[in-house]
Amino acid sequence: MAVPDKDQQPGKQEADLDREVGELVGRLTEPGELEPAERRKLLGRLARSLTTASRRARESGTGRGRWLADIFLNIAPRIPIRDLHTLSEHHHGLTGEQLADDLVRTAQKATMTVGAIGGALAAAQFAAPPLLLSAPAQLVAETIVVAAIEVKLLAELHEVYGVRVEGTGAQRAVAFTAAWAKQRGVDPLAPASVSLALGAATKTALRNRLMRTLGRHLTTLGPFLTGAVAGGALNRVATKKLGQAIRDDLRVKLPASAERGRLEPPERGRSDP
Template identity: 85%
Template structure:
């Protein structure tokens, strides 16, 4: 079997393994699927592909119902992400430390960023491989953009989760309801900045038009990056994984630098000196 046949087979198994019932509420299913894909813990590759395949179908159905295309697709994508943001599982500091072998402070932040890099790299590799499979199989090419939209949504959710949990590590308390905080973290991700604890009004203003525009633009830039993974089999997989890994690393560094300035004084890591500001 040649590379194109392997690619087409992989894509078909990813998308066709599940039955294809009519989706009654695509937005709700999208939120549930993204929540499962970003939940802590390792997923088997086959399960991750299956969930991404289901997510692709749900997003396609949602876009069709919303008649989203062109500029309207960006607005629809931002609306979808704002709807699912409250479903992104954010751990408190004690749970984070427990899940990361008792690490605290900068060591815990290091591990969170590494874990997020691995997660987005894995999604990028799978999404790149699926997109490349479509590239190698012309009759299926029209479904490739939906697969990349799914990858974009999952990568954004992983990075928003990372940003929110770094706030926990650096002791930045974000006020508001669960939904308000989720939207505030999504807005912070769109700016690639942390939330200022001395400006609590920023949480209540997070649903403003400027924030939605910034979020739309960030999501579309992320989608544009994923479009570059369309190419011959394996090329797309490697490119998708490496591009996502580099982008998540850059985000982690930017957020940590910002939160070090904004945070209250952290307690020292056990057995080490006081963490520098």
């Protein structure tokens, strides 16, 4: 009796697919500018991978929201999060509130670019708004990437404001994802904030947040390039709103007055001793 090729086993195929999706999202959220052609190419590859994943989800009877949440939780630990020193280096030596300002602007530009590309490509497939698993794969890919960019922003704002989230890389990724779903910062004083981040209520919040993000992108379906304009603008506004909400929340969670002082920009006309 012939032994099935292990490369064709369903479990390995799914693991390979998860790894490919994670690597593509990681590349799309790395620091630095991507050439438009390269970004478009990576989004196209991600869309094809997600098409395969959604087909398997339909075959297994997985719910639409659960499928999208499971995909995101698999890639969350691969989102590249920079420490404070690296952030300052990558943003021309900025610190404190000025660094936070620049992080939000950079994230807005990134989600706006992804939205413009996704909206333009989806416009070519213009149709009545479909259900999730039959939605244009490009918009599902856009939803995943935008969510990843915003989780990255949220995590790096924690670094800027000195609100340290303990745990392994995977645990911290889950905690930041849970915080993104609820649109607020992680509470460092809550001992269960990391270990219980994936409770039933949090999973429901994540599914709802991802579905709302996808729903926003579905509204960009339209003829010609109207989707590109709408996609970019809606993402920019949503990312700005998230950045402001997280910054307001983290200012309250600052661990000490010394940390608050560190965040204040230097007064003009004064020089350090």
